[in-house]
Amino acid sequence: MQFSTEYESAWADARKKMLITRTGDWRFRHPVTKIAKCRQCGWCYLYCPTGCISPGDSGYFRVDMDYCKGCGICAYECPAQAIVMVREEVD
Numbered sequence: 001m002q003f004s005t006e007y008e009s010a011w012a013d014a015r016k017k018m019l020i021t022r023t024g025d026w027r028f029r030h031p032v033t034k035i036a037k038c039r040q041c042g043w044c045y046l047y048c049p050t051g052c053i054s055p056g057d058s059g060y061f062r063v064d065m066d067y068c069k070g071c072g073i074c075a076y077e078c079p080a081q082a083i084v085m086v087r088e089e090v091d
């Protein structure tokens with residue numbers, strides 16, 4: 001299935017505008033997806049407040065860690081509990 005939310009509206013390019021501030025610097029934890037549990041529903045993609053989740057060629061979704069702020073909303077909203085939040089390693 002090709003996942004797409006492209007449409008024409010004043011907010012059609014909102015995702016592009018959100019990916020400006022590198023909110024990855026705020027993060028103390030990050031999401032990890034358990035691929036075996038993922039249903040490829042795209043819920044995480046729709047809910048991510050920074051727009052840093054995007055559809056991959058394989059049908060699964062990937063996170064751009066430069067913009068992931070570690071809020072955990074994707075993990076909270078995932079209907080398959082396929083995403084777990086993992087603490088960042090501290091040097």
Ligand code: SF4
Nearest residue numbers: 038039041042044078
């Ligand atoms: S919300 Fe969960 S099940 Fe749906 S695509 Fe994202 S990781 Fe997969």
Ligand code: SF4
Nearest residue numbers: 048068069071072074
């Ligand atoms: S934790 Fe999930 S919802 Fe939050 S910014 Fe990162 S990818 Fe997006």
